[in-house]
Amino acid sequence: MNFARIAFATAALALSSVVANAADISGAGATFPYPIYAKWADAYKKETGIGLNYQSIGSGGGIKQIKAKTVTFGASDAPLTGKDLDESGLAQFPMVMGAIVPVVNLEGVKPGDLTLDGPTIAKIYLGQIKSWDDAAIAKLNPNAKLPKQAIVPVRRSDGSGTTYNFAYYLADVSPEWKSKVGVSTALQWPVGIGAKGNEGVANNVANTKGSIGYVEYAYAKQNKLTYTKMMNKAGKSVAPSMAAFQAAAANADWKSQPGYGVILANQPGDQSWPMTAATWILLYKKPQDTASTASALKFFAWSYAKGDKMAEELDYVPMPANVVNDIEKMWSAEIKDASGKPLYSPTN
Incomplete structure (x- = not known):
């Protein structure tokens, strides 16, 4: 992919915000995972008809937009602290790793x-x-x-x-x-x-x-x-x-930090790349728009289940299966509608 194609892809996703229908998913944030999010979004839309309007504006912008509730999810390569997550009412989980x-x-x-x-x-x-x-x-x-x-x-x-x-x-x-x-x-x-x-x-x-x-x-x-x-x-x-x-x-111990906020820099090992990093998703635990959040969770579940090969083709590292299983259990336990009903379960 060259610069022209990246620019075209960015423009295409931006354009989708104008023509997005009610079923489309809105997100904003990190540019680090943009290539794989764009690839997943294209494949997901072909399979389901549901699009992703993702603004690749940087982690800081993504955090601001999710806290302002102008998007369904935020994306950040800098994890929020447990205190910030609790105060904001946000759930956080890693989506993919890169370098x-x-x-x-x-x-x-x-x-x-x-x-x-x-x-x-x-x-x-x-x-x-x-x-x-x-x-x-x-x-x-x-x-x-x-x-x-x-x-x-x-x-x-x-x-x-x-x-x-x-x-x-x-x-x-x-x-x-x-x-x-x-x-x-x-x-x-x-x-x-x-x-x-x-x-x-x-x-x-x-x-x-x-x-x-x-x-x-x-x-x-x-x-x-x-x-x-x-x-x-x-x-x-x-x-x-x-x-x-x-x-x-x-050797990352994902449960050691709130919201799985583990930094992978300078890990030991003869073969380890020293600037490896994860990227995280931010969603409200009790969202105002439950339908959009449920739709986003289905997209993330699909990406975990079917997106590994696409991620590896772009040299991203998929999340381990045991971590994905733990994250999906967290979704069911913590992300709910006003009545307390989970917005996601492994069967929906």
Whole structure:
């Protein structure tokens, strides 16, 4: 998929908001899972006739819209805390997992040619490493011919769960990043060009010589961007791959956090990709529009049941079957109409 097709898909989903009928499902938020949500939505509409109007506006926008009750569901790559979920009356659950990858635009450099590590990326985005031939990059790439070229960092300008996970990882490996910049969906960036959405970062990197950015892997792969390898927690240089993402997710204890809000950054293991991440759905436990919420739950159940192959084709990692089973039990127990009747059961 190229930029034109992503733009067309975005426009097509936006257009559906104009012509949406009462049965269509409305959602807004994270750009990280947009490619797979669009793919699932297309297949689901062909099978059921029910469409999805999903606005790929960033996690911050999705959280705002669900709290304002202007959409049936919100989508965020930054999980809400248990306190926030309780105060808002929201249920939260992970839909799929993916990975964030560094992407660069350097002449003669192909995908996987370069290796970077977290501390070096942190120094680039702190404005301390300014040229591609810097000693820190050269040490990681002793056989590479690095150009004496200015580094142009590209980062998100909108409230972003991708940024949250990126910053969470950098804070875990760089005390200086943790103290000076910290972790949030929106940061006070020391340097860089701002771009909206994974789409915007991908587009800027593709068109800016000497640039570096961070995007969800599906955007890097579909748009043939030059991703780098990374040094993981075990000190191994790993390439982004389904196996590396699965390795990072393998030992996640999803029940350890309210709303399954487990961050997968910097997991142990020789094969683990260090910037693996999940993405979550937010729904009201007692929604005003029960029919729309019930329709959304059916779509999510269908996606869990029939969407794994489509997810893997875009290099997302499906949720494990035991976690899906637990999530669907949570739906039945917690998401109800005014009379207390569950809006979803495994048989509906």
